[in-house]
Amino acid sequence: MASIVRCRLESEPDVPGGQILAELLESIGRLPGEELRIRKMTCDAIVSAYLTQSAQPPSRHVATERKRIKKFSTMEALIDRIQSSKKILAIVGAGASTSAGLPDFRSQGGLYDQIKADYGEQFDDPRLLFDAAQFKLDPGPFFRVAHRLLQPPGNKPPGPTPCHRFLARMEEMDKLLRCYTQNVDGLEVKAGMTRVVHCHGTLSTSTCTSCSSTFPTQVQGPDTIPKCPTNDGGILKPDIVFFGQDLPMDYKKNVERDVRDADLVMIFGSSLKVYPVASLVTRFPPRVPIVLINREVVGRPNEFDIEMLGDCDTIVQELERLLDWDDDDDDEEEVDQRPKTRAIEAIQYDYLPPNRYLFPNVSIDPEERRRRLAEGSPGPESNKRSRGTHSETPSNGD
Ligand SMILES: [Zn+2]
Numbered sequence: 001m002a003s004i005v006r007c008r009l010e011s012e013p014d015v016p017g018g019q020i021l022a023e024l025l026e027s028i029g030r031l032p033g034e035e036l037r038i039r040k041m042t043c044d045a046i047v048s049a050y051l052t053q054s055a056q057p058p059s060r061h062v063a064t065e066r067k068r069i070k071k072f073s074t075m076e077a078l079i080d081r082i083q084s085s086k087k088i089l090a091i092v093g094a095g096a097s098t099s100a101g102l103p104d105f106r107s108q109g110g111l112y113d114q115i116k117a118d119y120g121e122q123f124d125d126p127r128l129l130f131d132a133a134q135f136k137l138d139p140g141p142f143f144r145v146a147h148r149l150l151q152p153p154g155n156k157p158p159g160p161t162p163c164h165r166f167l168a169r170m171e172e173m174d175k176l177l178r179c180y181t182q183n184v185d186g187l188e189v190k191a192g193m194t195r196v197v198h199c200h201g202t203l204s205t206s207t208c209t210s211c212s213s214t215f216p217t218q219v220q221g222p223d224t225i226p227k228c229p230t231n232d233g234g235i236l237k238p239d240i241v242f243f244g245q246d247l248p249m250d251y252k253k254n255v256e257r258d259v260r261d262a263d264l265v266m267i268f269g270s271s272l273k274v275y276p277v278a279s280l281v282t283r284f285p286p287r288v289p290i291v292l293i294n295r296e297v298v299g300r301p302n303e304f305d306i307e308m309l310g311d312c313d314t315i316v317q318e319l320e321r322l323l324d325w326d327d328d329d330d331d332e333e334e335v336d337q338r339p340k341t342r343a344i345e346a347i348q349y350d351y352l353p354p355n356r357y358l359f360p361n362v363s364i365d366p367e368e369r370r371r372r373l374a375e376g377s378p379g380p381e382s383n384k385r386s387r388g389t390h391s392e393t394p395s396n397g398d
Contacts (some may be wrong), residue, residue, distance in 0.1 A: 066282050068303040072289045073355035078306055079322050081264050081289060082170075087177035089262035089284075090167055091277050095269015095294055096312050097183050100158035102149060106271055115145060132242040139225055139235055146238055147222040149185065150203060157219075160191035163268055166316035168192045169325060178258050180251075182270060182277055184240045197250050199276055201240035210234025247276060259283045265290040269312045272299040296363035310349070310359025318347040318359070 115126035186204035
């Protein structure tokens with residue numbers, strides 16, 4: 001059996017090769033300085049690659065921090081841009097799917113915490129469950145967790161959220177260049193979208209580990225390891241990208257051109273911690289606005305032009321209202337859990353100049369929120385100056 005070692009890989013960006021090591025770690029979903037448990041052979045290979053590269057001058061570009069566009073900082077500017085835009089690039093993370101009942105991986109009580117609770121001793125690093133070598137060794141634990149994602153407690157398969165429907169609406173209106181999702185739940189496709197790149201693959205289909213045939217993933221029992229119907233002994237492994245595996249073809253095929261063509265970038269519910277989207281945000285031309293919609297500020301040291309902090313569903317609801325996209329979609333099978341009046345109701349939020357909007361459920365400590373509001377505005381009276389509706393935005397019929 002391969003021996004497992006614990007190690008901590010530090011990278012020094014100023015040393016030749018240091019940036020390459022940082023990118024290497026990022027490419028396997030790890031951050032420099034994190035403690036890893038990896039096979040001794042892998043560890044040796046990384047160290048040897050690092051030493052080889054260190055001897056050469058750096059050959060790759062070094063990403064620089066993104067600075068915000070000062071003229072693009074308000075919701076009015078965003079609404080104008082969405083209205084005129086034809087090439088919006090969306091980056092989607094777990095926050096877009098949490099209201100569908102799917103656990104976020106990294107947040108407190110999220111999937112990684114659940115794995116730790118269930119398999120503490122076996123997987124003190126829960127990411128090992130998504131490691132290609134570990135899967136080969138024992139696929140059982142992976143399938144138990146996959147079952148939880150495909151069929152969460154409550155036994156109802158998850159459906160698209162208001163955030164997915166907002167994205168589908170953008171595609172329908174021919175405003176969406178592409179949606180780069182980090183989620184493997186397939187909810188973008190369920191919402192009717194086609195312009196989707198699954199950066200981490202998808203749970204919707206599975207491929208046989210023996211004959212490489214692909215099948216729609218079947219929901220089976222938590223203790224069932226799905227086998228190839230041809231009886232070739234292969235396991236039907238869901239088509240998600242495991243640590244140590246290559247990025248999907250459609251990512252590689254589209255990303256260069258999309259980064260060049262996008263006229264607006266919108267990030268929905270992503271921690272921006274995982275490769276490849278962690279580095280994607282630094283690759284757009286500096287004139288292209290990037291808007292963050294998330295429960296907390298992420299992606300530092302990069303700056304985003306507008307930061308709308310709160311639940312994705314709530315924020316897109318407000319955007320739809322300001323865009324005057326009437327809610328004429330009648331949901332046939334997808335039952336919307338939100339009250340029917342959602343398109344009319346304005347959401348209460350605080351504007352924290354120059355570019356931050358705090359919606360309900362923002363992940364900021366109340367004390368800090370008070371302090372930041374006090375710092376960000378000239379006096380206590382102005383705290384509420386942008387609460388609720390923006391009267392300067394044309395509103396139609398209400
Ligand atoms: Zn097969």
